Amino acid sequence: MRVIDVKEVAEAVAEMAVQTNHFLGDDVKCRIKCRAMEEPWPVAKNVLEKIEENIAIAEEGVLPLCQDTGLACVFLEVGQDVHFTGGLLEDAINEGVRKGYAEGFLRKSVVGDPLRRINTKDNTPAHIHYEIVPGEQVKITFAPKGFGSENMSQIKMLPPSAGEDGVKDFVVRVCEEAGANPCPPVVVGVGIGGTFDKAALMAKKALMLPLDRENGDPYYAEMEKELLERINNLGIGPQGFGGETTALAVKIMTAPTHIAGLPVAVNINCHVSRHAERIL
């Protein structure tokens, strides 16, 4: 058994909140750079170059990449041989968010109730998912999620007869309906199977997969490629001004499902695709 003080968790969360809001992963930066070079439409190329400029300014550490510094989504994979001490784990995560958003001069974008809408003023509570895994490590993934793109996400309970084509058509339609709203170029996370909630969670987790690694299942790797091509044939382009680069990547996660169902969730992320991992 390994003992971990929850203060370590709080510290890690606070650091990642600041880090993710100023620095993008190399995989995302690389994809944007490639697309800026390959984009055939001049207006679109220009927008992608501005986006690269923005990334460079944010890396100086003074101004966050985007003013929507997100709802703090935290994913924890907790080894089953870990014992937490020093307080409640959930409190520690929220303490980390509070600290990171205050000290990092990040925007507080959370309301305590969805209808009464009073800002909690410290960006808490975080949106937390726990998973118990083998071992004695804790893996924390921190992903601040902007709502311009979150609002363009959709879920559909398709009949199994809709099949592969039904799933693909739905994914492309969601991107077309989203248009310029989610700050394209976007990253598209797709969850197929499971239950209503599981599909949505997979779609969100898919957004955290490395963009430079192919899907391990050749069948879905092929589908990701085809979907990316279809989305980039829509012509929406960066910021919706027209062009090829509407999406940077499509990422799929799947799960077993019921004989009567084919749930599909599409979670859209913007080009400011922020996430970081830390292992304790």
Added chain:
Amino acid sequence: MEYRISEPFTKEKFAQLKAGDTVLLTGTVYTARDAAHKRMVEMLQEGGQLPFEIKNSVIYYVGPTPEKPGNPIGSAGPTTSYRMDAYAPVLLDLGETGMIGKGQRSQTVKEAVLRNGAVYFAAIGGAGALMAQRVESAEVIAFEDLGAEAVRKLSVKDFPVTVILDSKGGDLYSEGRAAYLESRE
């Protein structure tokens, strides 16, 4: 085309702009998002006064991050505009000449733009650090309790925007996409 336009932001100056043009704006721009728009429209309904002169004004849909000491503003990119669609026509009819945001607008807003000879600009969504560098000063002038959503008076220099809806009915979101797709045929 590329233009440089300085205040006052009159209809006459904006009349030449066409969907797809890029413009560098210099002068005063007011910030307001959902909550501030809601309050302003409610104030008008109750017969009150708006917190700034609406005639010839440009409103930027933004809720910036808190400014670090020594900086005029934090990251300051546009928020999605459709959430302001319910309120924008009222302000356009009172003389607002420009809106800066991102994303599609409703038919009602498009009609109000046309009726008033106004313009809808987009700033680059997700480029908040870049935009912030073109803001020279910022001052909260109303609804301080709204935090990031308070109304700020910004002084901007060469603030880069793209014309989405022009005063003659042009719409870059449909025209830009169509032009690109046509170029591939």
